[in-house]
Amino acid sequence: MHFPVHKKIRVGFFIAFTVIVAASLFSYLVAKNLLDNAGRLNHAIEVSKRLEVISRQLKEAESAIRGYNLTSDSSFLNPSMQERSRRIENEYMQLRSLTADNPRQQRHLDTLRQLLLIKYRQLMMGGETATQDKQQSSVREGERSMDRIDHKVQQMVHIEETLVQEKSELFHFFSVLWVPVILISSLVAIMIGVYSYIILTREFRLQLHIENKMRSYQHDLQQNISLLNKTNQELEQFAYVASHDLQEPLRKISTFSDRLQMKYKEQLPPDAVQLLDRMVSAVSRMRVLINDLLIFSRAGRITPESFKPVDMNILLQEVLSDLEVTLEEKNVQITYDQLPLIEGSDTSFHQLFQNLLANAIKFAYPGRRLTIHIHHQILTGAELELKNEVLAQTAFCRIYIEDNGIGFDQAYAERIFQIFQRLHGISEYSGTGIGLAICKKITDSHNGYIHAYGYPDKGATFVVVLPLTQNRKNEEAGAG
Incomplete structure (x- = not known):
């Protein structure tokens, strides 16, 4: 023993x-x-x-x-x-x-x-x-x-x-x-x-050895973090540049296909017209995919200097205004309570709520009016059972976005936040599989969390947890 x-x-x-x-x-x-x-x-x-x-x-x-x-x-x-x-x-x-x-x-x-x-x-x-x-x-x-x-x-x-x-x-x-x-x-x-x-001398020497090792590991970790940040920046820059470079050939393909349809559509056989339509549809999907990739690459570019108190009620009104036409067409009913001020990037929050609401609208249950209810709770980190001492004393806002759409199997709750992951075929529901991945990236960059709970044929609930204020301690604790 x-x-x-x-x-x-x-x-x-x-x-x-x-x-x-x-x-x-x-x-x-x-x-x-x-x-x-x-x-x-x-x-x-x-x-x-x-x-x-x-x-x-x-x-x-x-x-x-x-x-x-x-x-x-x-x-x-x-x-x-x-x-x-x-x-x-x-x-x-x-x-x-x-x-x-x-x-x-x-x-x-x-x-x-x-x-x-x-x-x-x-x-x-x-x-x-x-x-x-x-x-x-x-x-x-x-x-x-x-x-x-x-x-x-x-x-x-x-x-x-x-x-x-x-x-x-x-x-x-x-x-x-x-x-x-x-x-x-x-x-x-x-x-x-x-x-x-x-024993004390041996323990002291061991402590010195451990401290030296820790300093060495910390130095290596700092170098790896710097290298990782540099690599991430290069990857984001590559994705941004590559997406822009891909836009040019897509525009040419789109332009040539439009001209081909305008000049020679009557002369082409039916099967050629069908192939041409499929090509135009593929170009359209490719353009949407590239735009989503651009958005995804920008979602991680959030600096602490861009954080400011955001009135979530005003921001939600702006999101609903952007989705007004779609909401009217789909006959969507949205109810929500008064949300608090949350410190963060207003642009990112706008994108977060727009993606979540658009996702709920897209997966509405056929033949049933879609209803979306948004409400929140103010909790401490200790009430959220966070183990970190700094986060345990931090105030958080837990926002629920509940809908009565088609829902999903809870076994896929983690998978839906991964990039390019889809639970349904492209023929059933449009989309690139990037929207929810962007939501997760935004919440992570704000030291928050996002979870989903699905009920097949009954609806889904997305839970977003965000700290009310951002500070250096929160960032370090979230990183730990």
Whole structure:
């Protein structure tokens, strides 16, 4: 399965970003664990320090009492036992606050407080004058009380050391993984970065190659377009000149045949007269064909400078005026609605409508009055389902020319717009097969379209689609 380059790069950057985020998250956990471990270590040191201070001050107080009992020197009682007890109590309260988040230590502190209260009383009693037996008894009780306090202190210190050990093991676990994870994630990110750089470089070079090819193709296309335009001009000029050159021998043939008929028609046998009539008819058809070819060659000679807003209502009146005699002879009924202004060549539009109406008149259904109805719609290119973005926003006029003539089979809808294409024999309907080809050439030169819909024995509908305004963008889009 082939993935486009931009998708590969997008997936690569997503993986690299995910790896970097995962590495950053893991680094955060390591750093947080390190800070927690350092905090726990400081906390344990502080708790141990407070416990050591309490133990030391108790031992100092006990030593002072012993010295007093042995020497009766009151200086050993300075500071007093009350002051010493107050200092120990301050240390205890700080230790209580320090271990407030540890219920287990709080329970040990509750027990330690009971032991301290007992010790305070012993210190107070030890500072008083007593007999030797009483002093010895007090010393033994003090030693037992001090042993219990030391044991409790050791328990609390052991708890702090255990917590520090647990934190240290967790930190060691993270620290062991941290270096490989960071190394692997860095290598993955570097590999993805190098891969992306290689892909982007390759894509950039490919883009440059494509642009160079496009410039080359564009240059060749411009040359071909210029050559094609030149060839078209030469062909149009050839058709124009050839048609004019053909007119002269036709005139001579027509002149000689007329003289022959005038001077020798009575002397010629019937079959010769028939041949002469057929020759005159052929010359007439040839003259019509040459004139239509001239018109067809001129139909493509439309320049943007000749475009101007054309009032289609006035133009239609002019066309009907030109066809007035034929319309009366054929008893044709024409109805039409108000048409808009359309930018283009008025001469070409005149020829377009005249050919379409003449075509409808020529193919009228025998024995039925011919009716022609002309109406229109204003639509956008998007409504006409044009794919080009420029044309999709352009306003178009869709003109319908409907008749109730003989119609045609829809299978021939495209063929009738080709030059010299006829659906009926010359003996049935006159004509050269060029009229509708001229209509298509005119609509194409105006960036428009023409279609036909036939209904045998019922009629035909010709649809002409023309942009309301002509501009360079329309021409380029139509050419594309």
